[in-house]
Amino acid sequence: MPESLSPAELRCLDRAHVWHPYGPMPGRQEPLVVESASGVRLKLAEPAHGQLELVDGMSSWWSAVHGYNHPVLNEAARGQLDRMSHVMFGGLTHEPAVRLATRLVGITPEPLRHVFLSDSGSVSVEVAVKMCLQYWRSAGRPAKQRLLTWRGGYHGDTWQPMSVCDPEGGMHELWSGVLPRQIFADEPPAGFDAEPDAAYVRHLRELIAEHADRLAAVIVEPVVQGAGGMRFHSPAYLRVLREACDEHDVLLILDEIATGFGRTGKLFAAGHAGISPDVMCVGKALTGGYLTMAATLCTSRVAEGISHGEVPVLAHGPTFMGNPLAAAVACASVDLLLGQDWEQEVKRIGTGLREGLAPATELPGVRDVRVLGAIGVVQLDHEVDMTAATRAAVREGVWLRPFRDLVYTMPPYVTGDEDVARICRAVCAAAREG
Structure with missing residues (x-):
């Protein structure tokens, strides 16, 4: 093994070569x-x-909801390493991925039935958006290509997710003239236990109705807006979105990357409202913080709509999609959570x-x-x-x-x-x- 570097040597090399998240290069703070x-x-x-x-x-x-160096997750990783750490997912499948997808379908709201595995939460949002856009193209309604969200949100740092983050004052404001132009409702009124504001409910309904012919989907973080400001809102607004989307033929995406797997007191934050989305994104705690993996779940309506279209495939396939090592740990993490x-x-x-x-x-x-x-x-x-x-x-x-x-x-x-x-x-x- 190579000789260990001293903390001072590590910091020196880190400053010279390593670009940390949301920081300059070289860094101004010593990690x-x-x-x-x-x-x-x-x-x-x-x-x-x-x-x-x-x-x-x-x-x-x-992400590390079970803490670190957990014996159950360690054993899951070691056991899978002895079998295979990775194999391509195109044309092949394997037990960890099949078990994980089946497990996710079993614990997420009905009628989510189909699971697309990816590398990170941001990519899972990209996949969700692509699903919705392609669904409407396959349905012969290509004009439905815009997204609606409310201000104060955060959905990731890749292209489509950045376009539905808060366009003013957020970390992606730099790209406001370049990103796809989406439709933004006002921030949801603060307060998880607050009575729903009638004027805001009317605002949401009217905005969805006004843009329905152009809207592919509404996308929001349910109950908790995370990196956009750690704001909590009433679950009642999720019910309003579900009803308005159904009324005006618009798909609903819930980004549960931060809220999923129990963080808000429900297994998924959608449970506070008693609703189910057409598409759901999960990540972060999925593997207990061990490995990077995320998933986009959708209903049969969405999956079959794409599969019966002119281009009958979802043209997306990350190299490490369905990674067996991450999937095995994710299965162990979900079972560990639900077993207590x-x-x-x-x-x-x-x-x-x-x-x-x-x-x-x-x-x-x-x-x-x-x-x-x-x-x-x-x-x-x-x-x-x-x-x-x-x-x-x-x-x-x-x-x-x-x-x-x-x-x-x-x-x-x-x-x-x-x-x-x-x-x-x-x-x-x-x-x-x-």
């Missing part, structure tokens, strides 16, 4: 070097602000977040504190100083990644009560100093 991870803790290669281990309050961007009382664990974490974040309401500069499922958010009335906020959290022994005006946490479901309390102290410290 912490993680040596290993287990349970909910990240072990650093050297102490940072007096800490050698950090409780992960982010689930590695919301995950609802109680999410509820427990939510209770801890409510109690622990309550003091943040008294901090200067805090606009709002909100919790839903295993999501805790402190919103400031100004842009967070990410460097100062991160440093404050690390001093408390916690890893957080604030952004915009938000200090938030999405802990792994295995996070114990004491660690939830520690995360809350870190969020409050980060909000105070950030």
Whole structure:
């Protein structure tokens, strides 16, 4: 094996060659070097602000719901490695992919029946959009090629997903003159438990009716708008979208990449509204944070509409589509989640977040504190100083990644009560100093 590099050498080479997400090249901030991870803790290669281990309050961007180095997921990966790590999916199939697709159909809302596996959440949204566009072309209605969404959303960093992210003030505003032009409703009124606003309901219905002849689909994040602002909205608006889409012959896509697999207190956030989409995207927690994989599910109506069209195939096929290693771990992750009382664990974490974040309401500069499922958010009335906020959290022994005006946490479901309390102290410290 090659000789291990020192933390200083790693940082030097990292700065010279590695482009980190949402950052310049070379980077202006030195990342912490993680040596290993287990349970909910990240072990650093050297102490940072007096800490050698950090409780992960982010689930590695919301994916590591079972924590790290989990024996069940490790065994699933090792067992699959002994058989095959990859084989092309064109013209071939294998048990892990078949099992995963069948499992997803069994746990997602009816009547989702068909599963397209891909590499990442953003690509799953690309596939969802392509499905809807091709469905209408196959139906002889090629004019239906635009998408409708509401402001404040985020759906990924590839082309079509960027076009349905918030066009003003979001990270993709740079491309507003180049991206496909979509139709944007106002942000949904805030508040998961709030009574639906009649004027906003009318706004949604009228916008869909006005553009129905050109609309291929409506696409939204159900209940929680994630990286666009961590905003919660009433499930009633999802029912409005479902009814309006049915009335005006428009498809409905739900992006459950961040909300899926229990994060909001329901297995899928659509469950809060009791509706089913025509197309659903899942990812992030799908493999428990072990490997990159996502899926786009659709109804038989969509699949058969494409398959009976002039071009009877969905012309999309990632090289690593259906990767056996990722599929095997995903199956193990889903079974691990459903084999325990995950609802109680999410509820427990939510209770801890409510109690622990309550003091943040008294901090200067805090606009709002909100919790839903295993999501805790402190919103400031100004842009967070990410460097100062991160440093404050690390001093408390916690890893957080604030952004915009938000200090938030999405802990792994295995996070114990004491660690939830520690995360809350870190969020409050980060909000105070950030």
